[in-house]
Amino acid sequence: MTVTTGDVWLPFPAGEIDGLPDSFRYRQWDGEDAFPADPADCVFYVTPYMKSQAVTVRPLPRMPALQVVQTLTAGIDHVLAGLADLRPGVRLCNARGVHEASTAELALTLILASLRGIPRMVRGQDREEWHGGFYEALADRSVLIVGYGSIGAAVEDRLAPFECARITRVARSARTAPHGPVHALADLPALLPDADVVILCTPLTEDTRGLAGSDFLGRMKDGALLVNVARGPVVDTAALLAELESGRLHAALDVTDPEPLPVGHPLWHAPNVLITPHVGGSSSAFEPRAKRLVARQLARFAAGQPVDNTVLITG
Known part of the structure; x- marks a missing residue:
């Protein structure tokens, strides 16, 4: 069915987005206390970016006409708690295509900075101390990418010029990708001991929550680097702290559990860890790509065409 009426809630001013259909009423809402209009009139909800789960799902119980929820994140875990309040048939779409380049850039930054000792040098x-000597290189290292979706593939694209000895891919189930074979999660125990760098790109699901726990980390080789650009709870923080404090593993984390990492948390000052404050997707690349996605999705919605990036349908 073609939908050309109703409210569309956006976190950006509609005037800043080229190509929006003319027939909708556009309401700007980026998580403020007051709603911009009656939520009952909303048919397409673009969620605020980098707001809490409580903020994101707050209007959902009051949106009986809603047909599409469009996140501006690759992950959808912060929206799932509100889906029970929606009628059957509402489409939940993620932001595939928006964050791949930026997140992959940060993953590569974390790897190179950690291996080459950049935090120590800074x-x-x-x-005014001179820390010369030999440091680890990415060249000739074996890399394991856990979570081989669009972000994992973008990470591999950026690893290609660095002469890695081997890049191994893991996803929920085995398949063949353009770069080569992808192993299933069940293969991880056999793959972890051979990896010098393990990169977590997986979404947060019940299957991946705590995935990098004591068994996972214990199978990593001595001196290996764990990089997390996925979600904090994919890693068991207590288990990681034990490995860091023993000096056996290194870590580079764009996400943590808890998050934000509170003052006084032992992870801040654990040895061999580099922490960035969940900025994988928060770069100059985000806003123009997000706006293009929103315009494209709304054009398809207005024309009665299936929206892209649908990850589930309620009911």
Whole structure:
């Protein structure tokens, strides 16, 4: 059915998005206390970006006419709690195509900075200390990508020029991708001991919550680097802390559990860890790509065409 009436809630001003259909009423809402209009009139909800789960799902129980929920994140875990309040048939869409480049860039940054000792050098610069010597290179290392979706593939694209010895791919189920074979999650125990760098790109689901726990981490080789650009709860923080404090593993984390990491948390000062504050997708690439996605989705919605990136349908 073609939908050309009703409200569309956007976190951006509609005037900043080229190509929006003319027939909808556009309401700007980015998580403020007051709603911009009656939620009952909303047919297409673009969720606020980088807001809490409580904020994101707050209007959903009051949206009986809603047909599409469009997140601006690759993950959808922060929306799932509100889906029970929706009628059957509502489509939940993610932001595939928006964050791949930016998140992959940060993953590569974390890997190179950790291997080459950049945090130590920066701290040394602050103290006017010269930390020469030999450091690890990415060249000739074996890399394991856990969560081989669009972001995992983008990470591999950026690893290609760095002369890695081997890149191994893991997803929920085995398949063949353009770059080569993809192993199933069940193969992880056999794959982990051979990896110098393990990159987590997987979505947060009940199957991946706590995936990098004591058994996973214990199978990693001595001196290996764990990189998490997925979600904090994919890693068991207590198990990771034990490995870091023993000096056996290194870690580079864009996401943590808890998040934001509170003042005084032992992860802040654990040895061999580099932490960035969940900025994988928050770069200059985000906003123009997000706006193009929203315009494209609304054009398809207005024309009665299936929207892209549908990850589930309620009911």
